[in-house]
Amino acid sequence: MTAALLASNLFAWSLQVLLLITAGGLLCAAFRVHAPRPRLIFHQALLVCAVLLPLAFVRSPRPDAREGGVFVTQGPATARAPHARGLPLNGSEAVLAIIAAGAAIRLIGIALGMWRLRRMQNNGERIHDLPAPARMAQAELHTFAEFYINGEITGPVTYGLRNPVVLLPPGFLDASPDAQRSIICHELIHVRRNDWPFTLVEEAVRALFWFHPAIWWLLAQIQLTREQVVDQETIGHTRDRDGYLQTLLAIAAARLQPDLAPAPLFLRRRHLARRVAAINEGARMSMRRLVTTLAGMAPLFAAAAVLGWQAFPLTAANPVDSPGVEVMPNDNAFRVLHRTGVEYPPAAAAAHIGGYVVASVTLDEKGNVVDAHIVSGPQALRSAVLSSVLKWHFDPEQRLPENRTFEIGVRFTAPATGELAAPVRDWTAEPSSATVGNIDVSRLPATLQDKAATVLRGHEGETMSADQLRELGAALRAVDSHLRLAYFNEDGKTTLQAVLDTGAGQADLAERRTDSDAPRRIRVGGNVQQMNLVEKVAPVYPAEAKQAHLQGSVRFIALIGDDGRVKKLTVVSGHPLLVTAAEDAVRNWVYRPTLLNGNPVEVVTQIDVNFTLSQ
16 A cells, blocks of 8 residues: 555545544534443544544545545646655655654553552552551452552552552551542552453544544543542442542542653543532433433434545555556546556566556546557556556546546556466356356445345356356346456356456456457557558649748548558647648548557547648
8 A cells, every 4th residue: 555545544544533433523512421330431432433433434435435545637647756765755644644643652651650650650569558448358259359559649549460569658558547548448449340451442542543532532531430430429429429429529639740641540530520510410311211322323323424434435555566566646536437457468477578658548427438548658558558557447427527538547566576467266257157256245345245246146046158257248238338247167057257457367258358448449649649650642732821921730530540541630729721631631631550459449549630831
């Protein structure tokens, strides 16, 4: 995956997460989910969805997304050479570098926090003989931990999973028995709930996505609601709400240490007001109301998730190009529905020939490439690009140039020895009959999968003749002209797989392709086509134009047949007095037939006829 594609996906993911978290926060407020426990579960589930749900769709981007990481440029394609060592990064790489650096700094901060906790434990004084309230709390909760007094902290801190440790400030030993019991109960409930590993995971998420404000907001809500849940459980155990509130306020009156340790703190000052309010309100939700609330929120949240996925789709890296081939990305990109892979010519790779090939393509109204010609690039690489782009299929509903013509840039970097040979599945030729084992549509774009499955579904276990298989293939082509039916023998049964006729990894399809499937028309530059002109009729200078001392150029777009004769002329520019004479002459020109892969093809080219008066 290129830096540009990764940066684009990261931006799309950020927008998806922003939409999901915003929708979740609004739904939580609209349905009045005020009870701490269900609120905590909802926020944790929201975090999991925000981080993982967008990634679930990266392999199946919607077809109007840029599938396969293909970006087609409008206007002249700019070949971007690999960055030399020491040169500045481009925009995408710079953004990714900043994000990676920020994540690394945050992760280092977590490691330093772990070291700080361990140092505090080593520098602290272990309490071997706990006060009676603390021993009573341990016995009642059936939860145990090691307790240390450390003068560097002003509030309790709990960490550790197998051997949990509670760090206590020196003032703990001077506190009242009720306060000691409240503090110990609070920390032991954290231990019993295994909150510390959850805190570590949340801090890791914060480090990786430090740039996303919605993630920070959600993590703050999780931390707050977790403490509110522990507050409720502590009060339920001690049955002393007023005493617990007094303990909170007493700790808040002290100078709280900075939040540097990756561990749940007894109190964060910014949470004090909301924790006190929650304790006073004692919010609860009945099971009936909880079920009703979840039933109402689930479809709305699912709709928000689908909206985010459709509005900001992620793009999977293109798997079809040969190693060393990269279709150049560009900000002004046209969406491609599906395309063939660009193969690195073995002879060129063996000779270590690389470089940039720029192809100009013209689309029809359905988005298929009908004309193409190479603008620039090494001769040994041109045919590979041309034969590929002629089979590409673009989204016809997007905004295209008026003439539906633009350029595509492809970079070739000679791969190391042995990298060109890609594993190819052992496809078989069309069988005379086949017992269908499985139906596979997984290699198709998302929108074509359902349509192809509809055509193929129901034939599992059926023995089909060659004519029936051909009918099935024709039904697939009726769905999309690029679809083909491939066969694969496995354990005595035949797997039917719907595939795009890309020619990459499907040797059988390439061998069975008929002449009618080959490209019949290409676009060639005027200077190149001029070299193939074998019969040229000179235009007659119109008398009216001479009398008016009129001179200039007439430009045509010409369609030259596969026999080399001019089939169609379209006037692009020129004075009306000169056009007729030029057209009468050019229609009688004859060219040497243009061959593509050994077959004659039609050619679209530009012809300029110049009229100049002698001095």
